[in-house]
Amino acid sequence: MNIFKKTIFSVLASLLIIGNVYASDKIKIGTEGAYPPWNSKDASGKLIGFEVELAYALCRYIGRQCDIVEQDWDGMIPALQMRKFDAIMAGMSITDERKKVITFSQGYADEVGSLAVMKGSDLEGMDTPEGVNLTLGGSGVNKALKTITGALAGKTVCTQTGTIHQNFLESGDVGKVNVRTYKTQDEVNLDLASGRCDVALAAAVAFTDYAEKSGKSVVLVGPTFSGGAFGNGVGVGLRQASQLGGTLGARDAELLKAFNKAIDQARKDGVISRLAIKHFGFDASM
Amino acid sequence: MELLSFGKTGWGDELFYATLMTIAVSITAMLIGFFFALIFTPLKLSNNKFLNFIANSYTTVIRGVPELLVIYLFFFGGSGAIMYVASIFGYFEYIEINAFITGSVAIGIISGAYSTEVFRGAIQSIDKGQFEAAKVLGIKKHIQFFKIIMPQMLRLAIPNLSNVWQITLKDTSLISVTGLVEIMRQSYIAAGSTRDPLLFYSFAAVLYLMLTFLSMKIINRLEVKYSRGF
Amino acid sequence: MDFTLMASSLPKLLGAAIVTLKLLSLSLFFGIFIGLLFAILRLSKNSLVSKFAYGYSYIFRGTPLLVQIFIIYYGLGQIEYFRTTFLWVIFKEPYWCAIIAFALNTGAYTSEILRSAFQTIKPGIIEAGKSLGISNKIIFYKIQIPVAIRQSLPAYGNEIILMMKGTSLASTVTLMDITGVAKHIVSTTYKPLEVFLMAGGIYLFMTFIIHNLIKYLEKKYSFQ
Secondary structure, rough: OOHHHHHHHHHHHHHHHHHHOOOOOOEEEEEOOOOOOEEEEEOOOOOEOHHHHHHHHHHHHHOOOOEEOOOOHHHHHHHOOOOOOOEOOOOEEEEEEOOOOEEEEEEOOOOOOEEEEEOOOOOOOOOOOOOEEOOOOOHHHHHHHHHHHHOOOOOOOEEEEOEEEEHHHHHHOOOOOEEEEEHHHHHHHHHHOOOOOOOEEEEEEHHHHHHHHHOEEEEEEEEEEHHHOOOEEEEEEEOOHHHHHHHHHHHHHHHHHHHHHHHHHHHHOOHHHHHHHHHOOOOOOO | OOOOOOOOOOOOHHEEEHHHHHHHHHHHHHHHHHHHHHHHHHHHHOHHHHHHHHHHHHHHHHHHHHHHHHHHHHHHHHHHHHHHHHHHOOOOOOOOHHHHHHHHHHHHHHHHHHHHHHHHHHOOOEEEOHHHHHHOOOOOOOOEHHHHHHHHHHHHHHHHHHHEEEEEEHHHHHHHHOOOOHHHHHHHHHHHHHHHHHHHHHHHHHHHHHHHHHHHHHHHHHHHHHHOOO | OOOHHHHHHHHHHHHHHHHHHHHHHHHHHHHHHHHHHHHHHHHHHHHHHHHHHHHHHHHHHHHHHHHHHHHHHHHHHHHHHHOOOOOHHHHHHHHHHHHHHHHHHHHHHHHHHHHHHHHHOOOOHHHHHHEEEEOHHHHHHHHHHHHHHHHHHHHHHHHHHHHHHHHHHHHHHOOOHHHHHHHHHHHOOHHHHHHHHHHHHHHHHHHHHHHHHHHHHHHOOOOO
């Protein structure tokens, strides 16, 4: 029995050692892998999408190798803090709220949000302007918000947890809404298609991608949203240098500078635009 | 049905590897659980009130809080705690512990709490005469434990340990937060990609049932083997 | 450690505890009936009936609760035909999907507890009833069932606690129970440790209360 106990100890110890990866020069970038066309997985499980390709491009400019790590959306920022990876490129919009805990590079692309319904819903044909920018505001915006508030009253609205879309719905800008939040956009789509949700809110491209791939008749309604709760574009999420200080903090600050420089270069070379057109069908770059 | 086939378009091979992963995590977690149980059971049975308290806290807390929360707490708190401890020793580099270890230890902690209770109950139902006889014969304490008490304890414990195994096996479905690709996560991915949750979750249920069935067969064999000579 | 966050999240989590308790009580309520039904079916002399009951119990105890919830919620929701039946009024709501999943699950475990209690009733009790000339049917309903229920209390108490932990999975289908609200708070504050510790504390407290309640009931109704 002593040998038994010894083997258990040694097995556990070696597992712990094998499991340890000491800090290397590679940049680890976290992404969700479930938000096409920003990031998703192909049939073999490989991470693909706009941000995956952009990540490799940016790393080339920085001059270091990078590893792309998959992470569930709801654990994305905690995982960054835990140093599971060093940067987030997961369609994460730059918002003031997030800036309280992490820092962002400059934005590299932008997305607009939109409401979506199944064809035949009574929300179709909402009388609103084509686009609404919440930061700019104005009477047109306020009128649109009023129309939307009336339309959404009493309806079940679905969105992904921890997103700018959830923040918007809970901000009170559209009154009190019956919000349901889901772990992934996939689940939102499923419940929209099955009729559990009257309407859903997400990035416009997420719905058009879903409609295309599933053949379901998902229709965008209302205006496209930007600004305000919807943030200021999508950037690379990084740890704040002040978090730990010392050598680790300095490394994080370095990384921020490196990414900003790389994004400038990539934008100048037209790389971001090219990739955006490839994945979104239009130039979503910033 | 072709969605379940092996090969490029079928998810069969991914689900096969996911099943292997489920088995691997379950076994590892069960062993880690035994490791914890071997520590905490003596603490529970000791005469020292403080040690009792520690062991009781462990089993009460882990068995009284939903598994999902234990896993989240371990995942979000564990790495931080380990790195904090390491930083005290001057090791500032990032320590990555891979998903397999994280998941197995998380479930292992839960499994261990149940195993501790099982071992304790089993030891307490061994005839007191055995302990006395061992003492009287002047056998050293740790040999007493390993050569006399433990074999008897294991025999009594096996039926309840089979329950703990079932719990451990099913709890592996909750560790998707660690990113580990076991049956539940793979089904989730496949269901999302093909938009066919009914097929894949039903198939996942079938996989778990198969594992349960095989486990029962193996455990029954073990029970027979360990009951020999009694 | 952000203690102010822990304090501010407490009221929200306590409010969610009511949802958890509602889910728990409804699931246990339906579960007891399902459990009793299947326990009786299991003991039937008809081998087809008892095999069917065994199958039900095997499936719901041999698969994770999470899989069961997902099949009922997402799986059934996928079937277009199902969405046109009147059942959809119930299954459309995540609340009822969760309760149905929980009830079926606890029903399986309850049926096993009751079945084993039935089978371990001291034969003397039944013989006494027979010798008094009481009919088999009345023996079953007035003697066996109450005795079995009393004998099941310890194991059932355990099942109540297990089910309470199971309700945390309701959060995976959008329900705002304790775990759901905790996840929601984490999604805006990014401080999982503090929030989940509070949530865990509340569950622990509820476990403590249920555990002591069962102990009290056991003492009060023990007849040995």
